[in-house]
Amino acid sequence: MAEIAVSVKNLYKIFGTFHAVDDISFNVPSGCIFGFLGPNGAGKSTTIKMLCGLLKPSSGSGRVGKYDIMKDSEEIKKNIGYMSQKFSLYDDLSVIENLQFFGTMYNLRGAVLEERVETALKLAELSDSRHILTQILPGGIKQRLALGCAILHKPQFLFLDEPTSGVDPMSRRNFWSIIHDFARIGITVFVTTHYMEEAEYCDYLVLIYRGKIVVEGTPAELKSSKLQTNIYRLNCTAPSLLYEKLEASQKFSEVNLFGDAVHIVSPDDIAGVQKAISDIADYEKIEIVNLQKILPSLEDIFVLAIAEANKR
Amino acid sequence: MVSIYKVMQIFKKEIFQILRDPKLRVLLFMPPIIQLIIFGYAVNMDIENIKTAIVDLDNSVYSRDFITYLEFNKYFIIEKKYDKATDIVAAIDRGEIICGIVIEKDFMKNIETGQTALVQALHDGTDSNTATMVVSYINYIAFSYIKNIQTDRLRKLNAKLITTGAPPIKISSILVESRNWFNETLESKNFFVPGVMGTIMMLITLMLTSMAIVREKEIGTMEQLMVTPVTSIEIILGKTLPFLLVGFVQAGLILTVAVFWFKIEVKGSLCLLFLGALIFIVSCLGFGLFISTISRTQQQAMLSTTFFFLPAMTLSGFIFPIDNMPAVIQMFTYLIPLRYFLVIIRGIFLKGVGWEVLFPQYIALSVLSIFIFTFAVSRFHKTID
Numbered sequence: 001m002a003e004i005a006v007s008v009k010n011l012y013k014i015f016g017t018f019h020a021v022d023d024i025s026f027n028v029p030s031g032c033i034f035g036f037l038g039p040n041g042a043g044k045s046t047t048i049k050m051l052c053g054l055l056k057p058s059s060g061s062g063r064v065g066k067y068d069i070m071k072d073s074e075e076i077k078k079n080i081g082y083m084s085q086k087f088s089l090y091d092d093l094s095v096i097e098n099l100q101f102f103g104t105m106y107n108l109r110g111a112v113l114e115e116r117v118e119t120a121l122k123l124a125e126l127s128d129s130r131h132i133l134t135q136i137l138p139g140g141i142k143q144r145l146a147l148g149c150a151i152l153h154k155p156q157f158l159f160l161d162e163p164t165s166g167v168d169p170m171s172r173r174n175f176w177s178i179i180h181d182f183a184r185i186g187i188t189v190f191v192t193t194h195y196m197e198e199a200e201y202c203d204y205l206v207l208i209y210r211g212k213i214v215v216e217g218t219p220a221e222l223k224s225s226k227l228q229t230n231i232y233r234l235n236c237t238a239p240s241l242l243y244e245k246l247e248a249s250q251k252f253s254e255v256n257l258f259g260d261a262v263h264i265v266s267p268d269d270i271a272g273v274q275k276a277i278s279d280i281a282d283y284e285k286i287e288i289v290n291l292q293k294i295l296p297s298l299e300d301i302f303v304l305a306i307a308e309a310n311k312r
Numbered sequence: 313m314v315s316i317y318k319v320m321q322i323f324k325k326e327i328f329q330i331l332r333d334p335k336l337r338v339l340l341f342m343p344p345i346i347q348l349i350i351f352g353y354a355v356n357m358d359i360e361n362i363k364t365a366i367v368d369l370d371n372s373v374y375s376r377d378f379i380t381y382l383e384f385n386k387y388f389i390i391e392k393k394y395d396k397a398t399d400i401v402a403a404i405d406r407g408e409i410i411c412g413i414v415i416e417k418d419f420m421k422n423i424e425t426g427q428t429a430l431v432q433a434l435h436d437g438t439d440s441n442t443a444t445m446v447v448s449y450i451n452y453i454a455f456s457y458i459k460n461i462q463t464d465r466l467r468k469l470n471a472k473l474i475t476t477g478a479p480p481i482k483i484s485s486i487l488v489e490s491r492n493w494f495n496e497t498l499e500s501k502n503f504f505v506p507g508v509m510g511t512i513m514m515l516i517t518l519m520l521t522s523m524a525i526v527r528e529k530e531i532g533t534m535e536q537l538m539v540t541p542v543t544s545i546e547i548i549l550g551k552t553l554p555f556l557l558v559g560f561v562q563a564g565l566i567l568t569v570a571v572f573w574f575k576i577e578v579k580g581s582l583c584l585l586f587l588g589a590l591i592f593i594v595s596c597l598g599f600g601l602f603i604s605t606i607s608r609t610q611q612q613a614m615l616s617t618t619f620f621f622l623p624a625m626t627l628s629g630f631i632f633p634i635d636n637m638p639a640v641i642q643m644f645t646y647l648i649p650l651r652y653f654l655v656i657i658r659g660i661f662l663k664g665v666g667w668e669v670l671f672p673q674y675i676a677l678s679v680l681s682i683f684i685f686t687f688a689v690s691r692f693h694k695t696i697d
Contacts, residue, residue, distance in 0.1 A: 052539050074541065082539040088532035092332050093325065104321045105540040149536075 005030035005157060005188035006051065008069075011060035013046050013211075020046040021057075022211035028190060028204070030156075033183050035202030036192040037302065043211040044192040045085070048161050051190070052082050064157055078107075081150035085162035087142045089149060091135035095126050098134055099149060106153035120148030123178065140171025147178065151187075158182060160191040164198065176201045196299040207302050215305040222301050229253060229304070231296045232273055234262040235289040242277075242286050251276050254307065263294075265304065314545055322542075322550025326524060330554065336520070340558065344512045344566055351504035352574055359445045363409045365392040365400050372420035378431075381457050382413065387449045397432065404436050411435045411446050423461065459485070505574050506661040507630045509566040510653045513589065514596050515621055517559045521600025522613040525551055530609060544693055552597040559593040560586070570661075579664025588656040588670075591677050595649035598685035605691045624648050629655075649684070652677040 006028040013021040021043045028034040038044050049055040051064055053073030062069040067076045089098045099117045108116055121127045124144040126137075134142065143163060150158065160179070164172045176198065183189055183203075191202065199205055199219065206216040215222065236242050243262045247255045252273075254265035266273050270293055281288050296304075330336050364382070368375050382388050391409055394400060400412030416430035423429045433450050435443045463483060470480040528534040528551075537547060563586070570576045578585070599620060607613040626632065627641065628650035634642060645651050652673045659665045659673075667674075 054535060054538055077539055077541045080539065082536070084532055084535055086532040088536040090325070090329070090533060091531070092329050097325070097328070101321060101325050102536070102540065104318060105537065105542045107315075107541060109317075 003030050004028065004063075005032070006034070006062075006064050006190060008047075008051070008062040009060060011047070011050065011062055012058045013043075013050060013055065014058040019211045021050070024060075024208070024211070024213055026206055026213065026216065028188060030188050031183055031186045032203040033179060033189045033191065033201065035199050035205045036190065036208065037194065037196075037199055037205060038192075038208040038214075039194065039306070042208045044208060045161050047208070048082075048159050048190065048192060051076075052080060052159050053077055078153070079155055080157045080159055081153070081155040082159045083143075083146050083150045083161065083163050085165050087139075087146055089134055089142070089146055092133060094131050094133055095121070095124075095137075095145060096130040098145070099152065102149045103152045108153060116152045116154075120145075120152055123148040123151075140167050140174070143167055143171070143175060144178070147175070151182070156187060158187050158189045160189065162192050162194070164193065164195065172198070196297070196302065199298045205298075207305055209306050209309050212309070214309050215301065219298060222298060223295060229265055229267045230269070230273075231294055231300055232264045232266070232270065232291055233258075233294045234264060234277065234291050235260070236262070236281065237287045237289070238284075241284065242281060245280050245284055246277065249276075249280055254304065256303075263300070265300075314543065314549065318542055318546045319549045319553070322547065323553050326551060326554040327557075329524075330520075330558070339520070340516065340562075341565075343515060344508070344562055344569075347508045347512055348505065348566065348569055348574075351508050352501045359442055360386050362388050362411050362442075362446055362449070363391045364388045365394055365403055365409045365412045366390055367394045367397055367400060367412070367414045369417045370415050370419035374420035374423055374429075375415045378415060378419070378454075378457055382453060385453070397434070400434050404434065407436075409436075410442065411450075413450065423458075501574055502576055502662060503658070504631075505566075505570045505576055506657045507654055509563055509570070510592070510628070510650050510657055511625055511630055512566060513559045513562050513593060514624070514650055515617075516562055517555045517593055517596040518600045518603070518621060519614065519617045520558060521552055521555045521597050522603035522607065522617060523610050524555070525601065525604035526607050526610050526613040529604075545689075548601065548689055548692060552601065555597060555600070556590075556593050559596065560589065563589045576661065578661055580660035580666060584667060584670070585657065585660045588653055588660075588674065588677070591674065591681050592649055592653040595677070595681035595684050598681065598688040601688035601692055602684070605688070605694075624650055627651070646676075647680070649677055649680050652680070 004027045007026070009025045011021055011024045012019065024043075024047060036044050036047065046055065050057045051062065051069060053069065053076050057070065064076045065079055067079070069076065090101070093101065096117065099120050100113065103113045103117055118127070121130055124141060124147075126141065126145060134145065137145065147160075147163065150160075158179075164175055167175065172195070179189055179191065180201070193199065202219065204216070204218055205222060207214045234242075239260050239262050240257065243255060243257045246252060246262065246264065252264050252266045254263075256263045256265075264273060264277070266276075268276075270291070274291055277288065277291065330340070366379055366382075368379065379390070383390055388411070392403065394403075394412075397412070397414045400409070400414065403409045404412060412434040414432040414434070416432060419429045419431070431450075431454060433447065435446050437443045466481055466483055473480050525534070528537070567578070567585075571578060600617075603613055603616045603620065607616055627634075627637070627645045628648050629645070630650065634645050634651065637645070655673050656670050656677070659670055663669075
């Protein structure tokens with residue numbers, strides 16, 4: 001196992017009576033893409049802000065590299081790149097003015113600054129349009145410019161808070177391939193997202209809900225072993241009607257409509273499920289075309305984990 | 313450690329942004345121009361040409377004489393003549409006249425028989441300031457009219473006494489010849505235009521500083537700045553110094569207009585004037601910084617600015633004399649930096665006084681500015697943690 005780049009132990013952030021982050025612990029190996037997932041308001045941004053020194057934790061401890069998040073936030077700032085969900089460069093400055101400005105804020109000067117700015121321009125593919133105002137750039141390019149800005153000082157750690165929200169799928173794929181390149185050269189990437197397909201790009205995932213970690217593991221681990229229950233896909237002649245009836249019968253842990261198929265979650269084996277469905281389908285005169293056990297998607301797992309957390 | 317280089321970079325960026333924003337460019341030049349026009353031309357506290365109506369119930373030689381007396385000075389303009397006093401009240405209600413004068417019956421007879429002649433004056437009291445002035449003008453005119461008659465009588469009496477060989481009665485009088493120092497022509501613009509310099513500098517620096525910081529919070533660039541190794545002191549300096557410059561440009565602009573357009577000459581030292589401006593702007597920057605710590609959006613910052621600016625302007629002595637305020641309110645005025653700066657600026661502009669007279673103002677202003685700025689800085693530190 002690689003050395004630990006970022007670690008957090010019993011971290012809390014309490015605003016008044018609201019526990020935004022409620023006893024969170026995890027370790028991030030260095031050079032890994034660490035995915036931090038969860039619905040809006042789960043505490044993702046709050047956690048990332050505490051790691052970057054933007055917020056003081058209420059209690060708990062944490063390290064970024066060899067620096068303590070409670071004490072050394074100034075040192076941490078020299079070694080991290082941060083990109084928030086909002087595009088946060090100056091709209092009324094040109095591309096190059098933004099890069100030069102943030103470069104100097106990262107203590108870069110002269111030839112080094114020039115060289116890093118060129119690298120960032122290349123990354124954002126803006127070498128030829130460096131003098132245009134950033135406000136007229138399309139969303140995907142803006143995000144890459146912001147990313148270029150965040151790595152001007154060659155940080156060891158990169159914190160990306162929903163970097164791809166509001167970006168088209170093509171640009172998103174592009175963005176993720178850049179992130180993979182960073183990880184390959186040893187940068188630890190801590191990324192939050194709520195796009196489930198992006199979760200697949202991560203080396204390790206943590207799902208956080210209402211300030212608590214609900215489930216964690218590599219994508220493969222999550223899909224195979226972490227599930228106590230089975231998921232079945234059902235194709236039939238009248239999926240929406242059957243979905244309603246199955247849901248109403250309350251015989252299954254979860255029933256969801258996925259396109260023209262129905263996903264059924266149940267701890268029972270396939271024979272049991274088949275029987276329970278047939279009873280209802282026969283009565284409604286619906287023909288079952290196909291029923292099979294499927295491997296859960298990450299989305300299934302997260303939906304289930306959150307449903308379970310809600311029951312508790 | 314404060315990196316001057318970083319501060320300069322933020323400074324440069326801020327100036328770029330001000331110059332590129334068309335709304336800000338308008339905000340920089342419109343308020344001073346509008347205020348100068350309003351306070352240089354429109355606001356005229358000098359009372360002349362009082363629209364007056366006359367009811368002459370006596371209709372005698374003396375009463376007509378008295379009316380001519382009224383007409384022959386710059387204060388009153390006789391607009392109407394009515395037959396009864398109730399007409400005056402109606403005309404005041406309609407806003408056609410400000411003042412009505414009723415010369416009662418037996419005006420001439422009473423004067424001739426050595427009794428008190430009655431003149432009734434009715435005024436529009438909605439503007440108490442003007443009404444008070446009008447009363448004193450009428451009193452002054454009545455007094456000088458009767459004095460003339462008395463003097464005339466004494467002269468005639470003396471002529472008779474001389475023929476009988478008796479010693480004549482001496483006629484004495486006091487003449488108060490008043491002269492206004494520092495604003496010789498008593499023009500409102502001389503009083504207001506230097507004051508506009510103070511209020512405009514305050515309004516612009518207050519609003520721009522708070523909005524520039526809050527805007528960065530709104531769009532998220534403040535957060536992006538906070539994750540870089542830049543210190544909050546560097547951010548504060550980089551974000552406030554540009555507006556110090558803006559404040560000076562405003563001061564220069566207004567000074568130029570005051571001297572070359574309104575022909576108000578600066579009698580004292582310009583250096584001392586700009587030193588005062590510098591200390592004063594620091595207090596405004598501090599207030600602006602404070603407002604930025606209590607506002608989340610630019611609208612809030614704008615509202616808070618107005619909330620601070622209006623009472624400060626009212627209590628500063630810009631329009632209303634502080635000496636006329638109740639004692640409790642007067643105490644509050646000591647907390648307003650504009651108060652001291654107005655004394656400094658009017659002193660230098662109109663009286664030409666120097667350090668020996670103004671140093672208490674400078675000291676009070678400095679203490680207040682340092683206090684406000686330090687307080688705002690400490691609050692700024694807390695809110696970004």
